[in-house]
Amino acid sequence: MMQFNPIEALKHQLDTLCDTAKTGFVRLNTPCQVDGLMGWLNRQSVYPRLYWHSRDADAIEYATLGAVNVFDSLAALEADLAVLAEIGGQQPNYFGGMAFDPGTPGWEHFPACHFVLPRIELQRHQGGATLSLNLRFDGRCPTAEIAQARACLDALVEEQPLPCLQPHVYQREDRPRQQEWAAWVGKVTNPDHLMHTPKVVLSRETCLTTSQTPNPWALLSRWQAGAADCFQFGVQFEPHEAFIGCPPERLYKREGQHLITEALAGTTRRGRDTPQDQMLAAELLADKKNTLENQCVYQQLLTQIEPLAHQVHMGEAHIVKLRSVQHIRRLIHAELHSNVTDQQLLSALPPTPAVGGVSRESALAFIRQHECHQRGWYSGVFGRISHASSDLAVTIRCAHIGQKAIRLYAGAGIVAGSQPDEEWRELDTKIADIMSLLGMG
Ligand SMILES: C=C(O[C@@H]1C=C(C(=O)O)C=C[C@H]1O)C(=O)O
Numbered sequence: 001m002m003q004f005n006p007i008e009a010l011k012h013q014l015d016t017l018c019d020t021a022k023t024g025f026v027r028l029n030t031p032c033q034v035d036g037l038m039g040w041l042n043r044q045s046v047y048p049r050l051y052w053h054s055r056d057a058d059a060i061e062y063a064t065l066g067a068v069n070v071f072d073s074l075a076a077l078e079a080d081l082a083v084l085a086e087i088g089g090q091q092p093n094y095f096g097g098m099a100f101d102p103g104t105p106g107w108e109h110f111p112a113c114h115f116v117l118p119r120i121e122l123q124r125h126q127g128g129a130t131l132s133l134n135l136r137f138d139g140r141c142p143t144a145e146i147a148q149a150r151a152c153l154d155a156l157v158e159e160q161p162l163p164c165l166q167p168h169v170y171q172r173e174d175r176p177r178q179q180e181w182a183a184w185v186g187k188v189t190n191p192d193h194l195m196h197t198p199k200v201v202l203s204r205e206t207c208l209t210t211s212q213t214p215n216p217w218a219l220l221s222r223w224q225a226g227a228a229d230c231f232q233f234g235v236q237f238e239p240h241e242a243f244i245g246c247p248p249e250r251l252y253k254r255e256g257q258h259l260i261t262e263a264l265a266g267t268t269r270r271g272r273d274t275p276q277d278q279m280l281a282a283e284l285l286a287d288k289k290n291t292l293e294n295q296c297v298y299q300q301l302l303t304q305i306e307p308l309a310h311q312v313h314m315g316e317a318h319i320v321k322l323r324s325v326q327h328i329r330r331l332i333h334a335e336l337h338s339n340v341t342d343q344q345l346l347s348a349l350p351p352t353p354a355v356g357g358v359s360r361e362s363a364l365a366f367i368r369q370h371e372c373h374q375r376g377w378y379s380g381v382f383g384r385i386s387h388a389s390s391d392l393a394v395t396i397r398c399a400h401i402g403q404k405a406i407r408l409y410a411g412a413g414i415v416a417g418s419q420p421d422e423e424w425r426e427l428d429t430k431i432a433d434i435m436s437l438l439g440m441g
């Protein structure tokens, strides 16, 4: 008999799951049809609700609901990956993120490290969509696990188009203000300070207050439409709070033991026409201050990868053009030693000098001492981890959405030659896309 309703199809598979299949991790799949993953996600009542789309052309789009397991440490996550790899068979995806600085209070509901093995996954790839139900039978009562999975299926509802973005009136407040920012830039560019700390990425929180914030999925869906070359993510651990973003920067991608990472740093605006745009790009590539910002990132990445890999190769500096900004980028490829894990990579690499600084510890000390806002998951990590491959973004160009306020984040690498006013303008160009969507452009 043909099954047309995907939820009924999964329930049927659940009913007929034989005892021999009830081991380790099990994923049940069924093809389905969907217009938009966020329109589906927005309607569901199961939390967490999470969206992830990698930057690569042809990447799979994921929307996930609920949790079969949650991991609040990299060690716990790595242990689980190892357990399931040992059992063999299908292997799950884990989605989640990490804060910028676990040594600070951070945001409520956003732990230092939080990865989820979702209960339900909706994937879309090259037009075809698959709805999956995930189950775990190792160390669990099979009857209870099946009952929980069924309850989650029963809670699913049909997708609906996302609401339109309504215009809102926002009250803007920057933390720090420009004057305080200038003082910080002055301190970092003081020759004595530069001697021991050549780069500090200072950041700003722009708080937009309103009577009622827009729907985060409607906002992300519009934002994503103009950010094709970026990662796109959103997460809600509970109903009235979301963290969304379209970051252009990859922390790393691992396929087996092949590692791809990058130094993305150094910024200019887009030109008003092609000749001016090309001129700005050429100036950026030749500019000493911006080259130094980028160099700080790749040097530290190379130093950290070196003990973990062989055949490390770095490409030429080139320009990445985004909607409102252009950046300098260098791609790095490496072959990881056979025993190197995501836990090791995630312990070693972040925060990179694209968001922290050089040396890491002295830059973090400066940031902790001066920034009054909590970065939380801004300038942290977000993405997907699995046994076969992992893909993670650096969480820049993002927004925290509460019930009455949107908090936007932007940072700028301060090095020798940084001018306070120019760096302040760079912060504004980095939030230009989302500001214009909010009618504040
Ligand atoms: C810290 C951010 O971006 C980083 C800083 C950049 C710079 O100063 O040129 C460019 C890209 C990133 O390395 C951010 O966007 O918030």
Ligand SMILES: [Mg+2]
Residues within 6 Å of the ligand: 265, 266, 267, 293, 412, 413, 426
């Ligand atoms: Mg810069």
